[in-house]
Amino acid sequence: MVNGEFLSQLAAVVDDKTMVAGADIGAAHSVDTSGEYPCLPELLLRPGSTEELSAIIKLCGTHQQPYVVQGGMTGVSGGATPNPGEVAISLMRLRGIEEIDENAFTVTARAGTPLEEIQQAVAVKGLSFPLDIGARGSCTVGGIAATNAGGNQVIRYGVARNLILGLEVVLADGTVLTSLTKVLKNNTGYDLKQLFIGSEGTLGVITRVVLRLVPQCETFTTFCAVNSFSDVLQLFRLSNQYFSGAVSAFEVMWQDYMAAVLAAGEDLTSPFAEQYPFYVLLEIDVERPDGAMEWFENGLAQALEQELIQDAVIAKTDSEREKLWRIREGIGEVVAQMGLAVHCDVAVDASGLEAYVTEVERNIGEQFPDNQLLVFGHLGDGNLHITVSANSEAEKTALYNIIFSSAARHGGMISGEHGLGSLKRDYLSYTRTEAEVQWMRKLKQLFDPNNCLNPHRVLG
Ligand SMILES: Cc1cc2nc3c(=O)[nH]c(=O)nc-3n(C[C@H](O)[C@H](O)[C@H](O)COP(=O)(O)OP(=O)(O)OC[C@H]3O[C@@H](n4cnc5c(N)ncnc54)[C@H](O)[C@@H]3O)c2cc1C
Numbered sequence: 001m002v003n004g005e006f007l008s009q010l011a012a013v014v015d016d017k018t019m020v021a022g023a024d025i026g027a028a029h030s031v032d033t034s035g036e037y038p039c040l041p042e043l044l045l046r047p048g049s050t051e052e053l054s055a056i057i058k059l060c061g062t063h064q065q066p067y068v069v070q071g072g073m074t075g076v077s078g079g080a081t082p083n084p085g086e087v088a089i090s091l092m093r094l095r096g097i098e099e100i101d102e103n104a105f106t107v108t109a110r111a112g113t114p115l116e117e118i119q120q121a122v123a124v125k126g127l128s129f130p131l132d133i134g135a136r137g138s139c140t141v142g143g144i145a146a147t148n149a150g151g152n153q154v155i156r157y158g159v160a161r162n163l164i165l166g167l168e169v170v171l172a173d174g175t176v177l178t179s180l181t182k183v184l185k186n187n188t189g190y191d192l193k194q195l196f197i198g199s200e201g202t203l204g205v206i207t208r209v210v211l212r213l214v215p216q217c218e219t220f221t222t223f224c225a226v227n228s229f230s231d232v233l234q235l236f237r238l239s240n241q242y243f244s245g246a247v248s249a250f251e252v253m254w255q256d257y258m259a260a261v262l263a264a265g266e267d268l269t270s271p272f273a274e275q276y277p278f279y280v281l282l283e284i285d286v287e288r289p290d291g292a293m294e295w296f297e298n299g300l301a302q303a304l305e306q307e308l309i310q311d312a313v314i315a316k317t318d319s320e321r322e323k324l325w326r327i328r329e330g331i332g333e334v335v336a337q338m339g340l341a342v343h344c345d346v347a348v349d350a351s352g353l354e355a356y357v358t359e360v361e362r363n364i365g366e367q368f369p370d371n372q373l374l375v376f377g378h379l380g381d382g383n384l385h386i387t388v389s390a391n392s393e394a395e396k397t398a399l400y401n402i403i404f405s406s407a408a409r410h411g412g413m414i415s416g417e418h419g420l421g422s423l424k425r426d427y428l429s430y431t432r433t434e435a436e437v438q439w440m441r442k443l444k445q446l447f448d449p450n451n452c453l454n455p456h457r458v459l460g
Contacts, residue, residue, distance in 0.1 A: 002042050002087060006063040010045075013055040017093070020044040029088050032075045033135070034343070036423060039081065041068070041088035048093045050168065050176055050207045056089065057205065057453075058174030066452045069201040071143030072114060074135035076343060077421025079147070079200045079457050086455075091142050094207055097121050104182040105213040106165060111142025111206045118211065127213040130157035130248075134329040142206045148198030150417035155240075155380035156248040156285060157214070159417070160197060166210030167193040171203075172448040180210050195443070200419045201454040203447040217285035219248065220296040221315040223324045225276035226308065229354050232278050235308040236350065236380065239282060242299040249283035250380030251328050257376045261330035264337055268323075268330060271313040280309075280379075281328050334374065335387065342399045344386045345377070346407040347416030353382060356410040363402045364388060368395065383416035404430045420458045428459070 010019065021043055031038035045067075047053040060067050070080045070090040082088050091112035099108045100122060107122055107129065116136040118129050133139065133151040143149070145167065150159045157163065166180040179193055196204050226232050232252055239247050253261075255277050262268050286292040296314070303309045315321035335341065348356045357375065364373055368388070377384035386403055390396045404414045408430045414420075420428060429437055441459055444451075 001085070003063055003065065006059065006065050007043075009059055009063075010056065013059065014045065014052060015048060017048060018046050018052065020046065025088075028073060029070060029090065030082065032073045032078060032080045032421075034076045034078050034081070034423060036078055037081060039084055041082040041086060043087045044090060045087060046090045046093045050094070050170060053089070053094070053205060053207060054170050054174045054176055057170055057172060060087065060452050061172055061174065061450050064450050064452060066455050069146070069205050069454055071112065071140035071146065072135065072138040074139040075143065075147060075421060076418050077200075077415075078423040079419060079421030079454065080143075081422065083422070083456060089205065091140060091205075091207075094142075098208070100125055100127070100213075101182060102127070106182045106210050107213055108166075108180065108208065108210045109141050110208055111145075112140050115139050115141060115144060122213055123216065126216050128216045129163070129211055130214050131160060131163055134332070141209050141211065145197050145206050145209050146199065146201045147417070147419045150378065150381065150383060152251065152378065153248045153285075154378060154383070155250060156245070161194065163212045164193065164197055164209055165212055167196060167206055168208035169193075169196050169204035169206050172450065172453045176207075177204065180208060182210055184212075198419070200421060200458050202444060202458050204453070215287060217287055218289040218292060219283055219285050219321070220292060221281070221283045221321045221324060222296070222300060222312050223271050223315075223327075224280045224282060224300075224303070224309040225272050225274075225311040226278040226280055227310055228277060229357065231308045232280060232379065233350065233354065234306075235280060235282075235303055238303055238306070238308060239299065242302060243284045246284040246286055247282070247380065248285040249281060249378075251281040251377070252379040253279045253281075253328065253376040254374070255279075256372075257331075257374045258327070260334045260372070260374055261327055264333040265326070265330045268327060270327075271324065272311050274311075276310055279327075281324055328376070331374070331376065331385070331387065338372065338387070338389050340390045340392070340396070342388050342390060342396050342403070344400070344403045344414070345383060345416050345418045346386065346403060346412055346414060347381075347383050348407060348410050348412035349382050352410040352412065353379070353384070356406055356412065357384070359406045359409070360386065360403055363406070364399065367398065367402070371395075371399075378416075381416070382412070400424075400427060407431060422457050425456070425458055425460050
């Protein structure tokens with residue numbers, strides 16, 4: 001129950017568009033895309049400026065009022081889902097692009113700006129923000145920074161951490177920490193912004209970001225059929241060598257995944273008449289398109305000659321490319337029909353991947369032979385998505401244990417991009433040492449001594 005004294009002091013520092021209560025809040029603020037454990041907050045606060053946010057947060061600290069930070073609610077780890085008793089603070093009104101600097105190759109935007117808005121605005125200037133995810137229409141740049149999002153082009157451009165030059169953050173005591181620099185090189189002491197990137201809103205609330213841009217490239221896309229996982233890995237090696245540095249996406253899908261996506265998406269079709277054990281969506285980004293299609297085709301011809309691929313189609317138009325990507329991004333509809341399930345996004349280095357997947361498939365097959373297992377992911381950066389249907393909460397725990405303990409045995413991480421939020425936080429110590437977790441706790445204590453800011457996320 002939100003304290004009355006807190007409410008009356010709040011009314012004095014916020015404007016009339018900021019505070020929303022009761023039925024007006026809307027179910028969208030009760031749960032993120034995971035759909036797990038929805039909880040409608042008693043109060044929703046939508047500050048319209050950094051100063052207003054700072055005043056709200058300061059007041060929350062004074063009254064020991066816990067709060068959850070909400071961006072576009074596309075996260076899948078429960079991080080933005082309120083817990084009982086928490087107030088929700090949404091960044092939705094802190095939206096808009098402040099500057100596109102064509103000389104510095106940067107864009108400065110408010111945290112609540114959707115990714116797609118950034119992509120479209122910079123494209124008009126012939127530039128690109130090279131981070132793209134399926135949730136582009138709804139996820140915000142603040143959320144991307146907070147979760148250190150990866151996405152479809154990590155092999156070439158890196159994760160959010162590599163693409164953020166500056167941040168403005170409001171700390172739990174209301175301090176506004178501004179580091180909105182556009183410089184690429186900054187060796188003036190600790191790089192504090194890196195603490196907030198990927199901290200899932202547990203150390204501060206991000207209000208503005210400076211993002212790196214690159215010149216727009218021409219993208220060439222192929223969808224390949226592959227016979228074995230070791231051929232997938234060899235194809236990855238060959239494409240990285242042949243296209244040296246130009247590979248921007250290398251997405252792999254197992255046949256079970258393909259079948260499930262095609263069955264769930266009414267207007268989706270396979271590019272091939274036959275079925276194959278694996279499919280790879282491969283893209284290269286090229287600055288100078290002259291002769292690039294020939295280069296692309298020659299690279300694929302080599303892979304065909306070496307029998308690493310059995311068949312391939314090349315997208316000739318944007319709509320053909322979109323159709324191929326819809327297969328890769330079609331998991332949403334499968335998940336919606338699946339019901340209870342675990343969704344994992346482990347990271348294992350390329351050398352350990354084959355053994356890792358074999359072990360997980362074997363262990364799940366032995367213990368849960370009737371459960372549906374779907375594997376796909378950004379193999380180029382060792383990030384695999386593993387979705388398994390479950391029949392109970394106890395089964396979910398057992399499945400998490402199988403998937404995460406194997407990740408630990410193969411030198412991987414339990415999350416490569418979605419983070420821990422509240423759904424995976426209890427598994428943190430599978431792949432981080434006791435000393436690492438202890439220092440994470442010390443950092444949390446330092447930045448948020450009252451434990452009001454996104455409590456019980458990341459750390460249990
Ligand atoms: C279809 C689909 C595809 C996806 N693909 C990818 C992918 O390829 N790669 C990937 O990494 N993720 C992916 N995601 C996950 C998700 O989109 C990202 O995690 C995204 O960055 C979340 O942004 P958001 O604004 O929706 O954040 P939310 O879901 O609102 O919040 C996520 C977390 O960040 C915190 N947070 C949000 N905004 C702020 C802020 N301003 N300051 C501090 N903390 C904040 C929240 O408290 C929460 O802990 C996908 C999700 C969907 C639904």
